[in-house]
Amino acid sequence: MLVSEFMLQQTPVPRVEPVWLAWMQQWPLPSALAAARRADVLRAWGKLGYPRRALRLHAAAEVIAAEHGDVVPADLDALEALPGVGSYTARAVAAFGYGRRCPVVDTNVRRVVARAVHGHGDAGPARTAADLADVDALLPAADRPAAVVSAGLMELGAVICTARTPRCGICPVRAACAWQAAGRPEYTGPRKPVQTYAGTDRQVRGRLLDVLRGSDGPVERAALDAAWGDGAQRDRCLDSLLVDGLAEQLDDGRFALPA
C-alpha cells in the first residue's frame, strides 16, 4: 500500500500498475528495498516521473527497517514522519492498509465533496482542516465501513465524478448531489496555474536522468551534452540533480546514477 501510494502521487493508475508489480516482486519487504542501491531503485522507478519520490521511498524503507521492525507503521504521526509521506499518503495507508477510520483527502475526494456536499463545480484551493472535517462527517463510525467509504469516495472521483466530463448519468449519488440539485453551476473560483513543461528545467532534468538511467555504467559529459542544447541550462540542471542526490559525479569526471 505504501509503495503504491508513493507511485500514485501525481501519476495515473495504469502507468503505475506494472511498475508496482515488478517492484513488489523485487523488494517484498522494506528491509529489502533499504538494502538496494539507489541506482537500481531509480531504474526500477523507470519513467513514472518525479524520481525524487523513488529516493524518498527508499529512505522511508530505511527508516521502517531500522526503527519500525520492518513493518510499515499504522500511526499517522509515525507515517507522516517518513520522508515523502504527507497527509494524504499517511491517511491512505492507515485507511486502506490498516482498515482504520481515517479521512483520506486527495484531489478526487476534494472534488467530490465540493460538488456533492457544497454544490460547487469544483474544489477551490485546499483548506486542509476544513477538507478533513468535511470528509470526516461523511464517514460511518466503525473502522472497516469507514475505510470502505473512503475508498469509495476516491473511486467515485476517479471514475464518475471526474474533473473534465463527469458521468452524472451513471452516478450512484446523483439523487443526493448538491451540485446536481443546483443545476450543476460552473466553477468560477481561482484555477491553479497550469504548469508549463516544454523547455523547463523539469524537462531538462528528465532528459539528463533518462541518459543516466539508460546506461549500464557511468557516462561521459559529452553524452549528457547531447541531451540538451542550452549549455547553461543543462549545467544548472545537472548540478541540481547532483544536489538532489539523483546523480553523482565520479572521480574521473564521469556521471552516473547514485550508488
Next chain:
DNA sequence: TAGCCGTGGTG
C-alpha cells in the same frame, strides 16, 4: 505559500 518537481495520455 506559491512554485517547483516528470511523464504521458487525452478531449
Next chain:
DNA sequence: TCACCAAGGCT
C-alpha cells in the same frame, strides 16, 4: 495542436 490533467510533497 495543446492546454489540461493524474491517488502529492517539500521548501
